[in-house]
Amino acid sequence: AQSVTQLGSHVSVSEGALVLLRCNYSSSVPPYLFWYVQYPNQGLQLLLKYTSAATLVKGINGFEAEFKKSETSFHLTKPSAHMSDAAEYFCAVSGALFEKLTFGTGTRLTIIP
């Protein structure tokens, strides 16, 4: 079975600072990994996905994530935070192409002006 742990339910960064949201996974097989973003009272939007191609994955809105097998991690980063990045972020994992996703509990990102 697959699982994912997001470290830090709340993260605050200053505008212009580095954003780092942590995600560690557990999977018995090579995983498919995803990051989603959710704005208040909206559905989730796919930011980026890892599907065994390049280990550094670039997504929308300037976000990227690096798959590190040795650390079982898939942390999300953005070099410079913008006020519009304030949202909740979810990491998700799947162990097979047609297996349903398992979501983390989410990290709420606050941007300090």
Added chain:
Amino acid sequence: DGGITQSPKYLFRKEGQNVTLSCEQNLNHDAMYWYRQDPGQGLRLIYYSQIVNDFQKGDIAEGYSVSREKKESFPLTVTSAQKNPTAFYLCASSIRTGDGYTFGSGTRLTVV
């Protein structure tokens, strides 16, 4: 444009009443999912369907029911047996898991 439509956006229900949440997709996706979201608990899977006329229970199916009579539709009924139904409900679909899910904009259900 293709996507998932959930309706209504806000729904109020009296205790003891059943209510049905609509989810329609025009993406030609085979799989559809219902999640419940509560503050601090992330997304919890209620039901999912990988093909028409077939569906499986998720982690918190008690008090809920679904049907999948058409590929594009996956309605969720919240029954009176659900003890704490007030929550944000999200519907999603996928052609295959490796492509990720497409989510609807959600329905916020409040029991009054």
